[in-house]
Amino acid sequence: MVRAPCCEKMGLKKGPWTPEEDHVLVTYIQQYGHGNWRALPKLAGLLRCGKSCRLRWTNYLRPDIKRGNFSREEEDAIINLHEMLGNRWSAIAARLPGRTDNEIKNVWHTHLKKRLKQNQPPTSETRAYFFSTKTEQEPEPSEKSESLDFGPASPPQCTSSDTSSATTSDNNSNNDKTCMEFDGYAANLPEADESFWSEVLSAENSDQMVDQFQAIGGVPRVGVSPADNGFCLDMYDDNSIDFWLNIFPGADEIP
């Protein structure tokens, strides 16, 4: 594997972009697209390397980028998605429309880490359940449990697989679901192996994620009912459901 030569070539500009450069880049991409980033700066007449152009476009100039401060809901979403996905900023960004991985990474390092240190978890009194499971389609425990191993690659927020740690499963304690604890909050999950969760969490889009979950008998939902079996992602109030449905559009809302 040979690393692509970077913009060390003499004559290529580095540092902050000027409005003129932005204009040139935007105009070119609007007209011709960005088929080949490496060739683009030459064709567009920019003294930048392709990498710099791509970064400028994806992180700043793209028309679908939402500028401005992050809302509390967005911050909470980042915290929860970070618990699920770890430092996979692009995966997190994929679930936050209009936000870039760079921006999310910055927010995480500048605000959210601090917020968590001050022990301010996501707000609200209720939990949003994105996924609940069908008991009648429960996978065979004997088949699945052998490979059930929520190690580091499984949802990283999992602190325990001990079903006795459940705090919300009193009314579903008679089913065979795996219960996981999420930083003190428990959730009932369908039994699945590590690779399943890796696939779910790395799914390129939410439809795919929902499909993966349905494949093992899960019923994707978004709602606030604490009574349902669910893959507990977060704690939110009713007003947040639209926001979350935007992130997981394939889910059904719990009535």
Added chain:
DNA sequence: AAGCGGTCCAACCGCAAAAAA
């Protein structure tokens, strides 16, 4: 007003994966 330290964010760097040749 000046100096200093902390914060924030755009941009860079290096690596690895994916795609193309």
Added chain:
DNA sequence: ATTTTTTGCGGTTGGACCGCT
């Protein structure tokens, strides 16, 4: 199948900005 090129990602940095002393 192998090599080369391109793209994408995450970690890090530089400097502008702001508030405090």
